[in-house]
Amino acid sequence: MTDIIKDSNRLFIGNDVPTDYQNPNSNLKVHSVVKPLTEEEVIEVVKYANEHNLVIITRGGNTGVAGSQTPFLGNEIIIDLSLMNKVIELDKETMTLTVEPGITIETVQKYALDHGLMYAPDPASKQSTIGGNVSTNAGGMRAVKYGTTRQSIRSLEIVLMNGSKLVLGSKNIKDSSGYNLKDLFIGSEGTLGIITKVMLKLIPKPLYNVTTLLAFDDEVIATETVINILAKGHIPTALEFFDKESMKYSEKLLNKKFITQKGNAYLLVTVDGNDLNTLNNTLNQIHDISSGAVEKLILTDEEAVDAWVMRDYILYGLYATTKFEMLDEVVPINQFAEIIKYTKTLEKKYDVKVLNFGHSGDGNVHTIMIRDNFTDEAWPAVRQGFLDDLYQEIYRLGGLISAEHGIGVYKQEHFLKNTPKANVDAMRAIKQALDPKNLLNPGKIF
């Protein structure tokens, strides 16, 4: 490997591997960490791994929450793509931005805005990378109106485990030319290939956005309001739900109070467009629909930024102060209130504190199981019972185990239990065809 990466700041072998690349819950150690600067270096590392039968894990921003970027086997090569972080081309006519995979979402969003354009996907983890976002099909706040990462990808360059390269998709808006291989790699969690270049779709930056905060005493009324808003034909840019308990974690971390202390559950709604009157009318109509709200605030631009930052920090607040497991379930939008209600029945049944926050406009909620009151010995049985019940109900309602985080390792058991065998067999056949030696992130998803 020293022949491929000559710079000692970009290659760490054996005991020289920094600890933050190791699995903190395992004594097994990774083989090495490489930080390529070019696609050619990625190809050479892949060839080396193939020759020596070494497993590869690709890593972007390491913000993944399903365990898919974590080493579990020992002796892996971690390819850290964070140094491949350049903008390659902005094409204003086709409204596309071509980037290297290690660029962060924050940098891409800022770059697009600086050029009067917008990159629509908006995961809360601003230090995650575009390569990671593609590999998990990240969603985030604005998926209600603009879709998940998948809807904003025009083309991908992929290095396969045999060292060959695929160029999938193009600047063309339409494509009915053969199998859609590009979509196969989106959400594949680093198991099929290494993404080395991404062409993103940009959109014109909307001139205005306005935000309202709705507070409810009862979280069931809040969640029922979601479907009422959508059923009236409104398509908000973002429509987030969070309970008061969740917001307390953000308040604690940021050491400041949320804009209101009224109510126990909140909807934060932003609409965007080019006509301010229309947007204000939309918020008025949303207020009329939200008859169960105990407070309806129209936020100034500054208050809106602040409210969204506090929403983004809920998860950071949880990480800073508590032990928990985060879920990522999604249900058809008309079942959103049902699933929130059901999590509360499980809270009582298992005596586990439950919080809920998430992308209610997409039917996607991050249920949080707080495990502070359980010993390490007691927790696995409680967790198992809770998840068995919850996922059974989610699938009964027509939902899925993961909306935007992926399956990784932590959701594998229930994914396999609830997914038709024929579907999993087809996934395994594709994996076998593209990675016959099972060297690329094995043991993830299935």
Ligand SMILES: Cc1cc2nc3c(=O)[nH]c(=O)nc-3n(C[C@H](O)[C@H](O)[C@H](O)COP(=O)(O)OP(=O)(O)OC[C@H]3O[C@@H](n4cnc5c(N)ncnc54)[C@H](O)[C@@H]3O)c2cc1C
């Ligand atoms: C505070 C916080 C908030 C979050 N908010 C959201 C949210 O709002 N919406 C959301 O969807 N997710 C969210 N996440 C989850 C996470 O940020 C996303 O899953 C993100 O897409 C991961 O990107 P990453 O660059 O950190 O990838 P990593 O964590 O490094 O890797 C994730 C997966 O992608 C693969 N991968 C990474 N780069 C490549 C590549 N170039 N080629 C092939 N495979 C690759 C890895 O092998 C792994 O399987 C949040 C996480 C945190 C910690």
